[in-house]
Amino acid sequence: MNQDIPINYPNDISLAIKREDLIHPFVSGNKFRKLKYNLLQAKAENHKNILTFGGAFSNHIAAVAYAGKEQGLTTIGIIRGDELSEKIQENPTLKFAQENGMKFEFVSREEYRLKGEISFIEKLKEKFGDFYLVPEGGTNKLAVKGCEEILTNEDAVFNYVCCAVGTGGTISGLINSALPHQKILGFPALKGDFLQDEIRIFAQKENWNLISDYHFGGYGKVKLELIEFINAFFDKNKVPLDPIYTGKMVFGVIDLISKNYFPAHSKILLIHTGGLQGIEGMNMKLKQKKLPILKNNG
Missing domain, CATH: 3.40.50.1100 (Rossmann fold)
Known part of the structure; x- marks a missing residue:
């Protein structure tokens, strides 16, 4: 299911999120x-x-x-x-x-x-x-095969597809199944440049790019700015985001829109890769640090 996300930037850019988190209550x-x-x-x-x-x-x-x-x-x-x-x-x-x-x-x-x-x-x-x-x-060949099924015919209207990147399996599947006019943007949750080589094991196209500016310090790291963004996004759109992967990716895409990274009239699809079960554990850590906790309707 694709859900439109209203944005208040010029250039007639449209944004939607594919709710892969709703596939299954526990294996999402x-x-x-x-x-x-x-x-x-x-x-x-x-x-x-x-x-x-x-x-x-x-x-x-x-x-x-x-x-x-x-x-x-x-x-x-x-x-x-x-x-x-x-x-x-x-x-x-x-x-x-x-x-x-x-x-x-x-x-x-x-x-x-x-x-x-x-x-x-x-x-x-x-x-x-x-x-x-x-x-x-x-992530292995069979995992990538499964991730090639994320994009469907209804997604042909989008010219940018964005996802978080952990081990590289999800973005590899998207790269393989993308249409010729689609660019795949990956937002790594980890520091380091090793992911380029990992992705090339499973994907041979050149229709992708990694944007490494939104890991917020590295894997599992969060900052107050990210927490506040995720909670504001939930209040506005009623879409919960996990802070390790999808939350950082969505933050990055919206920040790039504000910086005119995307051409006018771009149609952008965000892939929600789930991960909401981890919010409870993260909230335990945030309470210990006396930081705001993350909102989650799940």
Whole structure:
């Protein structure tokens, strides 16, 4: 569903947001897209277990836990931060995942960096038996295939499509499925230039660009300006935004509109990639810092 967003800038620019967050109550946005074909493949290969990786408030961990339960698959989460093993009940994401059947293996941050090593995966197989491996964030070829289905025929009217970027899977799918007249703009939630190479693994077109000025300090970092923007956006449009991904992207696009980045008469589509389950955890941190909390109707 595309929802128009009223803006008060000249140049006859129009803005709409694709509500991918409404696809599923617990496996929303790009997580639904990324898991769709991976779960089908896991079942086709007769796997009973899904193993994946994530941090304390990972949207991916929560989505895999629920999707696995729905599909009758056992899920295993390798969680970054061994200190979290004593804090499951204090963490809304991990608590949700556990309630939906996910088994946890908590590892140190040093050990977590080895998650791509064959020897590390073999140790996990010795402990848990055979499993279907889904990478951190869910990005692989099958995930990109799912994300290629985000854009539909009704989106042909837009000449700019904007999305947040984490591991690069969602934007790769958009790049692959975009029409010739469409430009894809990605707004990284992380610092660093490594994403260019990650995206080129899955997307060969040159119809895209990364805008790296709106990460607000890096992954998981927020500032008062961003919180106030997200809450004002919710008050005006009744669309909740997560502060890690979509909130930063929407802030960036509207800021660029005010700076005349887009040509006159541009039609811009924002992709809401979900992530709203993380708001509860972020609000816990904001309260500790005595900052305003984020509004969320979900």
